[in-house]
Amino acid sequence: MQSALDQFRISISRVRDLIALHNSVKAQATGALDVSDMLRAALVLAVSALDYYVHEVVTLGMLEIHRGSRSEPAPSANTTQSAFSRFHVTLGGARQDRLTAIDIASWLEAEIQQTQGYTFVQQSYTVSDLIPAISSSILDKLNNTSWLESEIRERLGYQSFQQADKIADAIRYISDKKLWDEVAIQMTKSAKDVKQQLNSIVDRRNKIAHEADIDPTFNIGGRWNIDEVLVGDAVNFVERLVESIHQVL
Amino acid sequence: MVQKIALFNHKGGVSKTTTTFNLGWMLASKGKRVILVDSDPQCNLTGMALGEETEDDEARIQEIYNTTSNIKVGLAPAFESQPKAIEAVDCIQIQGRDDLFLLPGHVGFAEYEVTLGIAQELSGSIQALKNLPGSINDLFEKTAAKFNADYILIDMSPSLGSINQNLLMISDFFLVPTTADFFSVMAIDSLAKVLPRWYAWAKSASSLQILREANYPFPDVNLRFLGTIVQNYRIIRGKETTAFQIWIEKIEQAVSKKLVPILGRSNMLLPSDIYRNQGIESSFTLAKISNFNSLIAKSQEHRTPVYELTPQQLGQGGVVLVNNQQKQEEFRQTFSNLADKIIALSSESSTYAVSA
Numbered sequence: 001m002q003s004a005l006d007q008f009r010i011s012i013s014r015v016r017d018l019i020a021l022h023n024s025v026k027a028q029a030t031g032a033l034d035v036s037d038m039l040r041a042a043l044v045l046a047v048s049a050l051d052y053y054v055h056e057v058v059t060l061g062m063l064e065i066h067r068g069s070r071s072e073p074a075p076s077a078n079t080t081q082s083a084f085s086r087f088h089v090t091l092g093g094a095r096q097d098r099l100t101a102i103d104i105a106s107w108l109e110a111e112i113q114q115t116q117g118y119t120f121v122q123q124s125y126t127v128s129d130l131i132p133a134i135s136s137s138i139l140d141k142l143n144n145t146s147w148l149e150s151e152i153r154e155r156l157g158y159q160s161f162q163q164a165d166k167i168a169d170a171i172r173y174i175s176d177k178k179l180w181d182e183v184a185i186q187m188t189k190s191a192k193d194v195k196q197q198l199n200s201i202v203d204r205r206n207k208i209a210h211e212a213d214i215d216p217t218f219n220i221g222g223r224w225n226i227d228e229v230l231v232g233d234a235v236n237f238v239e240r241l242v243e244s245i246h247q248v249l
Numbered sequence: 250m251v252q253k254i255a256l257f258n259h260k261g262g263v264s265k266t267t268t269t270f271n272l273g274w275m276l277a278s279k280g281k282r283v284i285l286v287d288s289d290p291q292c293n294l295t296g297m298a299l300g301e302e303t304e305d306d307e308a309r310i311q312e313i314y315n316t317t318s319n320i321k322v323g324l325a326p327a328f329e330s331q332p333k334a335i336e337a338v339d340c341i342q343i344q345g346r347d348d349l350f351l352l353p354g355h356v357g358f359a360e361y362e363v364t365l366g367i368a369q370e371l372s373g374s375i376q377a378l379k380n381l382p383g384s385i386n387d388l389f390e391k392t393a394a395k396f397n398a399d400y401i402l403i404d405m406s407p408s409l410g411s412i413n414q415n416l417l418m419i420s421d422f423f424l425v426p427t428t429a430d431f432f433s434v435m436a437i438d439s440l441a442k443v444l445p446r447w448y449a450w451a452k453s454a455s456s457l458q459i460l461r462e463a464n465y466p467f468p469d470v471n472l473r474f475l476g477t478i479v480q481n482y483r484i485i486r487g488k489e490t491t492a493f494q495i496w497i498e499k500i501e502q503a504v505s506k507k508l509v510p511i512l513g514r515s516n517m518l519l520p521s522d523i524y525r526n527q528g529i530e531s532s533f534t535l536a537k538i539s540n541f542n543s544l545i546a547k548s549q550e551h552r553t554p555v556y557e558l559t560p561q562q563l564g565q566g567g568v569v570l571v572n573n574q575q576k577q578e579e580f581r582q583t584f585s586n587l588a589d590k591i592i593a594l595s596s597e598s599s600t601y602a603v604s605a
Contacts, residue, residue: 196464200333203330
């Protein structure tokens with residue numbers, strides 16, 4: 001799950017570079033050149049970095065649970081199974097392991113020949129000599145969860161994890177902690193404030209991404225005001241938020 | 250829980266601002282924590298509370314605005330779609346009175362009138378502006394929590410605009426300051442027409458899914474009428490003049506015959522025994538306050554309620570001083586009674602709300 005955080009940090013530093021670029025161009029040009037859309041881009045990219053982080057951390061976390069290297073979250077109060085257990089996969093995806101089982105003998109032979117070499121297969125062994133070779137082959141096979149990864153990515157791919165409630169829903173796949181309460185402790189704020197702040201940022205992001213950032217007040221196509229301080233503060237908040245979420249997980 | 254009390258009359262010049270200041274001070278001296286909100290873009294309450302007598306005062310006020318927040322800055326995150334949440338305003342402690350604070354006004358608050366009007370149409374524009382109708386309430390609640398306030402008194406501008414519609418409908422109670430004249434009777438008639446419409450609007454706004462789920466949810470409507478304050482009449486030999494007496498009666502008639510029945514139908518009255526317990530009659534006149542005359546100038550000069558001015562502040566002596574001190578005592582008694590009634594009505598209503 002560390003790679004999700006590493007990716008996020010790279011994305012955010014690119015966002016900061018973009019803001020710095022805006023400040024530099026703005027300082028050198030006259031007011032006739034409106035460079036504020038660079039800030040709008042920066043804000044959308046910052047939220048995008050958050051969205052991608054949640055997708056990644058949930059995908060990687062679910063794979064870890066599936067492999068047994070992370071514990072499954074406990075079911076929430078009104079359910080009998082955890083969100084992880086209730087995640088649906090297709091029979092097509094799940095069938096890949098069955099196909100191997102149907103033809104296990106030839107698969108094993110090919111697998112051992114590939115890992116141990118042709119000469120190894122030509123000799124006879126006691127069972128205990130063979131166990132390590134067989135079990136490492138089977139373990140590799142069971143640990144290959146690429147089919148599950150593509151299932152998860154496809155399912156989550158349709159969703160955006162930006163609004164506070166949506167992020168909490170996603171995190172429930174991999175953790176039973178009360179996300180916003182825990183994050184709020186990390187950030188020394190109240191959970192309500194953290195969610196409100198995040199949702200304010202996402203609301204503005206949506207205005208930029210879906211409404212051309214137009215203020216409908218006088219119907220004259222004016223855009224909502226934006227400046228480097230507002231965007232800088234929003235980026236700082238998103239960064240602190242993700243670092244806190246990662247701490248909690 | 251803070252209780253928000255709006256002082257509302259869309260007719261100007263009925264002493265809303267002086268009443269807010271004098272009443273707030275009195276409530277604070279009775280041990281309540283009070284925030285005075287200046288929602289009028291004219292900023293008269295702010296000027297009065299901060300003191301605006303000399304050029305030096307202007308520089309000091311400018312400094313306050315450069316360093317602390319105000320109603321417009323507080324609401325900017327919502328109204329200007331800033332990517333941040335609304336935060337409590339750093340109210341200013343009012344000089345000379347503990348537990349009394351000012352949430353300063355801003356002339357530019359009027360710029361938000363049109364946008365809020367569009368947001369409150371409850372129609373197609375709502376998605377883009379869904380966070381606006383509940384934002385003023387959110388700012389007040391956060392600020393009240395920060396200052397641990399018992400009461401917020403809202404000094405409203407004389408208008409029927411969208412900001413006033415919002416302010417009144419998110420309040421818990423309202424007072425109607427009025428003067429005794431023909432135009433004030435007109436204003437009461439007008440209120441009787443407007444208030445039910447506003448109430449119906451607020452009812453549907455608070456039940457709209459999109460406004461309930463907004464970042465700043467529009468609150469449930471819980472507005473109750475406390476009564477009127479008739480003021481500014483002239484006294485001759487200890488009694489209001491006959492002409493004023495006639496107009497006071499006309500105001501009281503208009504309130505009891507027209508306004509109150511309509512408020513009752515819109516569920517904007519407390520149960521009648523709560524008023525009765527406070528000795529409030531069917532005219533709903535909570536207080537009659539005569540003209541402050543020369544005291545008002547001194548009161549503004551010293552940023553002090555009329556009843557708190559010291560002999561030094563009055564700068565008078567002899568018979569004039571004695572007369573003024575007698576007047577001051579009457580005003581103190583009037584505002585004290587008014588404050589007691591408001592405390593009683595608002596606390597009784599909360600027990601009623603719990604039991605209801």
